[in-house]
Amino acid sequence: MSLLVVGSIAFDSVETPTQKRDDVLGGSAVFFSYAASYFAPVRLVGVVGQDWPHEHTQLLQRQGIDTAGLTVVPGKTFRWRGKYQPNMNDRETLEVHLNVFETFDPVLSPELRRSKYVFLANGSPITQMKVLDQVPEATLRVADTMDLWINIQRDELMQMLKRIDGLVLNDSEAKLLTGDENLVRAGHKVRAMGPKFVVLKKGEHGVMFFSEKETYVMPAYPTPDVVDPTGAGDSFAGGMMGYLAEKGTADPKTLKEALAYGTIVASFNVEDFSLDRMKQIGRPELEERMLAYRRMLSF
């Protein structure tokens, strides 16, 4: 099934308690695309500036990612600088320069407009709805959101939520959006706002899933090698949507498997900076860890 992702493309500068990297490849749509590409062909839509090295495009293309929707415009690429706390779960944003992403107004080509599976990564609900307007044939529409939009575009976010099948968001965002500190109740309250299902991301503690008939929890895969958590949520979403696109269905059983694959991809992603760990692995490594994960959860 064709999988479209629209979101940010960035240069990340990351400080962890022990290491530091400057201007490495990042952004929600990049982490998502790479993670999804293990499972299905991905079409990436995003914007970069003239400082964008062609090598990055080639890296994505080698993974089978369709970069026809990657637009280069005058200006600089989105830049983010963040610093992780010693627990590697909490982080502080030190700098954000939206640059060309600030006026990002995705216009899809006729081919991209026929996409069936659509993921709206980091972006304002207004932009996300503009994309939804352009994909009338989509059968699975899933979005991410952020505290920023909950704070400054709540009305638009509420409209957007009524137009999607699934929402992926952080625990703190779910609390902010619902005012409920109990994650189980918060998850259901978000679902009542529109999406058929909600995936609540808890960082190192895994994810919770909410649909009308199901509530469940999936722990994160316990990796001892957490080097850089940047992109964990986006690579989770990429693994999840990639698997759904591969299977061509989002029935409850497949969705659960998809959450598990997302968990596994994310567990690799955090083992190095940028895409560095994901670049080293392929489907066999994912399947091997998935087997260990299944064993872990069975008793």
Place this chain on the structure above:
Amino acid sequence: MSLLVVGSIAFDSVETPTQKRDDVLGGSAVFFSYAASYFAPVRLVGVVGQDWPHEHTQLLQRQGIDTAGLTVVPGKTFRWRGKYQPNMNDRETLEVHLNVFETFDPVLSPELRRSKYVFLANGSPITQMKVLDQVPEATLRVADTMDLWINIQRDELMQMLKRIDGLVLNDSEAKLLTGDENLVRAGHKVRAMGPKFVVLKKGEHGVMFFSEKETYVMPAYPTPDVVDPTGAGDSFAGGMMGYLAEKGTADPKTLKEALAYGTIVASFNVEDFSLDRMKQIGRPELEERMLAYRRMLSF
């Protein structure tokens, strides 16, 4: 298999964001005993003051808990007062009055000395080792510990760790004890200090298990009705040890099932103050929720 628990018996005063209770029945050994009693006969050893109402003893006895080791001495029973944050996971201790627990020096009867399964609940490592000295026939010795002992009796704690089969502790305690912020590494480091296995409790996020050959995670059962988390860790340990005592083995397969049962008992315990929720349920309710939990984790 005979199951002995030695630990605190207390009157708890608890404030949550929405409710408040004063001087309700609590204490590590009480939550543990009640939780374990669904599975196996429990022998409780602890100390209370002259303010202890006989009804509390009767409540425990009705559950089949052997209270011969419950000593009443002149003075007041241990009192704890705490307040939970809105997230219901973090709490602040407002008052602690050790009272008669301060000089608690458990001397076991000849019958209790022959106990096979032993749980050392809240207590100093010195007291815990005094108990270990008295149970030479024990085949499974598991202890809990607290930040207080890590801070003020680290040497004694390190000695105690070399004498037990399993340790149950909180995530923050594991970080404090090892200086490692990564829970997977911290868990293995605690294990390297002596115990054959370590169970790391993460509150609403469940538990992690570490042995030489296994590392796994079990999420908490996602209950929307968290009323009072006091005793969650002790009721978890009670369910776990009770199930092991019932089965008469702590092989890897049984241990994993035991962690799941501990998770289920704890999920009931937090649904009301004191033992109030646990008093309403029996083995059938535990088995029913266990079935839902198994379904939740299978994919």
